[in-house]
Amino acid sequence: MPSxxxxxxxxxxxxxALLLAxxxxxxxxxxxxxxxxxxxxxxxxxxxxxxxxxxxxxxDARQLQSLLDANSMVYNRRLELTTATGRHFEVQLxxxxxxxxxxxxxxxxFSDRTESQLMSQLLTYxxxxxxxxxxxxxxMKQEQKLKPADDDLTGVxxxxxxxxxxxxETGRIRRYGGDLAGMAVQLINIPQLIPQQxxxxxxxxxxxxxxxxxxxxxxxxxxxxxxxxxxxxxxxPNTNLEGAQELGRRLLLSLxxxxxxxxxxxxxAQACIGISALRxxxxxxxxxxxxxxxxxSLARIAGANQIHRQA
Numbered sequence: 453m454p455s456x457x458x459x460x461x462x463x464x465x466x467x468x469a470l471l472l473a474x475x476x477x478x479x480x481x482x483x484x485x486x487x488x489x490x491x492x493x494x495x496x497x498x499x500x501x502x503x504x505x506x507x508x509x510x511x512d513a514r515q516l517q518s519l520l521d522a523n524s525m526v527y528n529r530r531l532e533l534t535t536a537t538g539r540h541f542e543v544q545l546x547x548x549x550x551x552x553x554x555x556x557x558x559x560x561x562f563s564d565r566t567e568s569q570l571m572s573q574l575l576t577y578x579x580x581x582x583x584x585x586x587x588x589x590x591x592m593k594q595e596q597k598l599k600p601a602d603d604d605l606t607g608v609x610x611x612x613x614x615x616x617x618x619x620x621e622t623g624r625i626r627r628y629g630g631d632l633a634g635m636a637v638q639l640i641n642i643p644q645l646i647p648q649q650x651x652x653x654x655x656x657x658x659x660x661x662x663x664x665x666x667x668x669x670x671x672x673x674x675x676x677x678x679x680x681x682x683x684x685x686x687x688x689p690n691t692n693l694e695g696a697q698e699l700g701r702r703l704l705l706s707l708x709x710x711x712x713x714x715x716x717x718x719x720x721a722q723a724c725i726g727i728s729a730l731r732x733x734x735x736x737x738x739x740x741x742x743x744x745x746x747x748x749s750l751a752r753i754a755g756a757n758q759i760h761r762q763a
Contacts, residue, residue, distance in 0.1 A: 468563045469490050471561075472557045482499070491535050507533060525548035531545060544562065546560075611678070622730060636686075636744040637684045637723060641721065641722040704725060708721065708722070724758050729763065731763075
């Protein structure tokens with residue numbers, strides 16, 4: 453069998469790994485440099501070795517021969533090869549028998565799919581990152597639109613920020629321990645906006661003062677967000693139900709001192725508060741936040757300036 457020295461310089465320019473082998477024994481008689489690199493075998497040592505020793509699954513040798521006998525060639529078959537150092541990698545392999553200088557040679561070509569898979573993963577990650585960035589920008593724009601201007605002055609944060617911090621605090625508690633409580637605070641006698649009668653300045657003023665009092669009554673680590681026009685949520689890290697209820701009492705006293713003029717009459721602000729806390733078995737703050745609204749509803753049923761807690 454000829455060694456095909458004239459083809460060596462030619463096959464070294466082929467894009468992809470290329471081997472020439474004896475059809476009967478499968479012994480490699482020529483190879484390009486990329487094949488030697490991918491198989492982690494010096495080029496001189498690669499010559500003479502049977503190709504089947506680089507197949508990870510010995511059964512693949514029989515299947516390849518059967519396909520070759522039936523179809524005269526095998527095209528882009530996916531299988532795994534093993535390098536001389538024992539590393540496994542996935543390839544797409546093609547082979548066929550060709551006549552060269554009066555002799556038959558088995559031409560084997562393959563390409564490493566690891567690089568293409570990695571590039572595909574990188575492109576997927578890049579796409580996900582771009583999508584997350586676009587969603588974040590969109591969320592920030594919506595947040596800026598929804599957040600009243602007065603909240604920037606009083607220190608009230610947005611609901612998306614409070615919810616994000618609530619999830620982060622829950623994760624911290626699950627890792628290191630601790631407590632987390634929350635309050636839902638609603639003003640129940642704020643003046644309704646009637647365009648024909650007033651411009652809503654009394655209502656806005658009262659809500660601004662209520663938000664400011666909620667922030668002033670809490671610690672720096674606590675957060676206050678406006679959930680609805682007349683309802684505030686307060687997130688209380690490192691606070692249990694008893695601590696939250698004590699804070700609720702003080703906050704009710706402070707809110708009860710607020711007065712406002714509406715249609716020439718002076719009124720005192722009234723509020724209701726619902727309280728709940730994170731349970732030991734909960735891995736998300738969502739259930740606690742739902743209980744807050746249930747507790748607030750029961751406090752409203754009980755009357756003005758009432759607190760109801762739901763464990």
